[in-house]
Amino acid sequence: MFDVIIRGGSIVDGSGAPSFIGDVAIKDGRIAEVGKVDGAAAREINAAGRVVAPGFIDPHTHFDAQLLWDGAAKPALEHGITTIVPGNCSLSLAPLKVEHREALTGMFRQIEELPPEVFDGSAFDWTWESFDDYLKAIREGLSVNVAPLVGHSVIRLWVMGDAAQQRAANPQEIQGMCELLRECLQAGAVGLSTSYVDVDQNLYPVPSRWAHFEELDALAAVLGEYGRVLQVVPEFYATDITLARVDQLAELSLKHDIPTTFSPLFDNAATPDNVPRVMARVHEQMARGARVWPQVQTRPIDISFSFELPSLFFAANPTWYTVMRLPYAERTTAFTDPDQRAKLVAAAGPDGGASWLGSLILRHVPDAASKLVGQSVAQIASERGVSPVEALIDVSLEHDFKAHFLAESVGHDVNSRVGPLLADDNVHIGASDGGAHIASFSTYGDTGYLFSEFVRATGELSLEHAVRKITSDTARIWGIPERGELAPGFAADVVIFDADTIARGPERMAHDLPGVAEGGLRYVRDSVGVETVLVNGAVAFESGAYTDAHSGQVAVA
Amino acid sequence: MATPSLVAQPAPTRMPEPVIVGASIAGGHDGAAELIVQVRFENGVVRDVAMENDTGLALMSVCGVHSIEELAGQPWQRFLEAVGQVPAKSS
Structure with missing residues (x-):
């Protein structure tokens, strides 16, 4: 009698070997069998149409x-x-x-x-x-x-x-x-x-x-x-x-x-x-x-910034850079004074800042209930009937310069360069x-x-x-022993996921x-x-929710 | 063939100092903007140096420029002055 059998999944065992359809049996927190498993278990998980893989290992964290x-x-x-x-x-x-x-x-x-x-x-x-x-x-x-x-x-x-x-x-x-x-x-x-x-x-x-x-x-x-x-x-x-x-x-x-x-x-x-x-x-x-x-x-890599603190984000535009280096009160005046504001709007480009600022995402404002968060500056501009640069200025002023914006994918973002790097055996x-x-x-x-x-x-x-x-x-x-593969004797750390949507x-x-x-x-x-995650044989996450399992271990002791 | 000591030597000239020849803005590991400057050294080699936000802003301030394009031609010595303006930071 096994504790768990994961049935009929596409097994990607972590070794790099081709996947195959099979079962994974777990007993006492360890992988007991991999392949066609006979016998019964206290719990069976149907993994048909899903990938069954070893749990992933994240080698660089600060969760201390x-x-x-x-x-x-x-x-x-x-x-x-x-x-x-x-x-x-x-x-x-x-x-x-x-x-x-x-x-x-x-x-x-x-x-x-x-x-x-x-x-x-x-x-x-x-x-x-x-x-x-x-x-x-x-x-x-x-x-x-x-x-x-x-x-x-x-x-x-x-x-x-x-x-x-x-x-x-x-x-x-x-x-x-x-x-x-x-x-x-x-x-x-x-x-x-x-x-x-x-x-x-x-x-x-x-x-x-x-x-x-x-x-x-x-x-x-x-x-x-x-x-x-x-x-x-x-x-x-x-x-x-x-x-x-x-x-x-x-x-x-x-x-x-x-x-x-x-x-x-x-x-x-x-x-x-x-x-x-x-x-x-x-x-x-x-x-x-x-x-x-x-x-x-x-x-x-993304860049985030607000109007509150100076950011190099504006350093390629002399008009904007100059204003952003002003003390707070003068900076506020620059954005509210009609003449100065007009200069800033003009300096954003003839397209109203669409190409420079339009794709920025509003990621945070002090008002947690704001529906603007998550929208692009171009979207906000469109809804308000103004140019992107005007939307950026207005949203910043409305939130006392505490609105934070995100420039997405400004580095490490060219897949044709990053992909081969990730695939390199020495990476x-x-x-x-x-x-x-x-x-x-x-x-x-x-x-x-x-x-x-x-x-x-x-x-x-x-x-x-x-x-x-x-x-x-x-x-x-x-040098983490007995983890990282679906093989008999290894710790039963398993993730079941949909390869088409993960x-x-x-x-x-x-x-x-x-x-x-x-x-x-x-x-x-x-x-x-990601549908199900098992840690040392216990289901720790399934159907979108965490369980009460506390089966984690110190992996090197 | 003349011995080296008999060959006329050009008058010694001052070695050129490293000079910034270009700059751009990039995304940093910590989610802030960074300044990347291209520096041409005395031997002609051009290398990139990345500066985090505060040091980059300090460099622009020391150089008295209002755009990264204006950094081209600035002596590398300005960078050392900029580092000195960023409090208690040694990198």
């Missing part, structure tokens, strides 16, 4: 805090993601001494855009200092599996205190960090994350950026003792520095026999030689035997940043976007290839942050085409 009140890392799970890697970019919530909470949460607020109330005790209780105790704090409520990184900045903070953001470490301090890292790896950390880019809430470099190479080398040696991963945020704004980091990671990988991964790497029309140059170096280092995995996101699909930048844009649904755009629309990847890239490839790169839903606002007035704000996307 959210997991304390939401073990499903919503909405990640409903997109078919059954394992997440939090603790990226040098930041984890443990190990953390009580006296360092304020410093660390400042870094988290800067990166994740979580409001400070979340950390003041109303959303969760601070019950831990050690990494092991943090895992205990999240473990009972987990609906997804977690393969957590430990942050280099946090380890530095523990050992060096305030000096972590002032100087290089001495040999004794490096030794202390190594011992602490060892303790975290033994508790279940999948690896170490570090960053050469991130800043805290005061725009001051995070602790990891103060480390000299000797420190990282020593920590990588500890990773080598366990075969665990080093995740790095390189100076991605400059190709030449990124190339140097690729070389550095390659040396660490070879010297200590560890996998390394860096992110983000994205394609941009303004810097067209960035990806080709970085990938050429990655291929060269991979050919030497180094493991240096660039993480590439599937979704395009690791990831970098979703799930749980970060929550008040700026949605970081969910990248897996659905992979299928809708690069399997169905362009055909750059086959269904089997796409599934492999976000399941068994990820598990192999990260996608990401439209971006929408959610107000669901605990302990925050009116629920705060974060941008999310619902899943499309």
Whole structure:
């Protein structure tokens, strides 16, 4: 008697092998049989006409805090993601001494855009200092599996205190960090994350950026003792520095026999030689035997802005740029004074700003009930019988410059360039940043976007290839055991979806942050085409709703 | 063949400094606009450098320009001045 049998689905097992029609039997949270399954089960799920695949693994997230009140890392799970890697970019919530909470949460607020109330005790209780105790704090409520990184900045903070953001470490301090890292790896950390880019809430470099190479080398040696991963945020704004980091990671990988991964790497029309140059170096280092995995996101990059703060969005238009740099009162006058307003309207172009501004989406206004949100500037203009530039100005004035607009797909958006990159065997699909930048844009649904755009629309990847890239490839790169494939003995993480419709839903606002007035704000996307998600054999999401299952595990312990 | 010391040498000239030769706006990883400038170095190589929103705005301010098109021809030294104007930011 099995616990669950999923009958008659198109099985894409995660290995990259061709799909086939068959059944998947589950017993005690593990895959028991795959193929033609005889016998009965406590529950049978009819998957005819649907794809049955291993649960997806998201290797770049910042759900560290959210997991304390939401073990499903919503909405990640409903997109078919059954394992997440939090603790990226040098930041984890443990190990953390009580006296360092304020410093660390400042870094988290800067990166994740979580409001400070979340950390003041109303959303969760601070019950831990050690990494092991943090895992205990999240473990009972987990609906997804977690393969957590430990942050280099946090380890530095523990050992060096305030000096972590002032100087290089001495040999004794490096030794202390190594011992602490060892303790975290033994508790279940999948690896170490570090960053050469991130800043805290005061725009001051995070602790990891103060480390000299000797420190990282020593920590990588500890990773080598366990075969665990080093995740790095390189100076991605400059190709030449990124190339140097690729070389550095390659040396660490070879010297200590560890996998390394860096992110983000994205394609941009303004810097067209960035990806080709970085990938050429990655291929060269991979050919030497180094493991240096660039993480590439599937979704395009958007720009958001308002009239409230200066944005480079207007920097190509001198009339608009000049006005946008004015102090608030003068800026307001410029948009209300008839003569100045006329100049701004004229400067938007003879088409009334249709080509420059018409496709902008109004994504947020203070009035949550506004029906304008989600409409394009061109739509609003049409309804009001004005030009797009006038609509943009009017909506901004009506909301005291707090209306936020979105320029969609302004980077990493050319499928003929991004598709082959995602399909490259030396590219690791990831970098979703799930749980970060929550008040700026949605970081969910990248897996659905992979299928809708690069399997169905362009055909750059086959269904089997796409599934492999976000399941068994990820598990192999990260050393996550017995996940990422539908094979006997593997954990029963399963997603059942409609290959013809799986996608990401439209971006929408959610107000669901605990302990925050009116629920705060974060941008999310619902899943499309994902019907059932099982985590370690338990149904965690089905028919558009989350269940009460809390079957998630720490995936590396 | 004359020995090098006997060959007339041109008078030493000041090395040219890196110069911005173009600029464009792009989307950044964090959802904000970024300024991408093309810099021509002394050896003739042209490379892109990306700046996040605040640094890009500071560069335009330091250069006294009102459009990214006007950045062409500005010395790279202006970038260093711009970085100094962005509080406590070292990247």
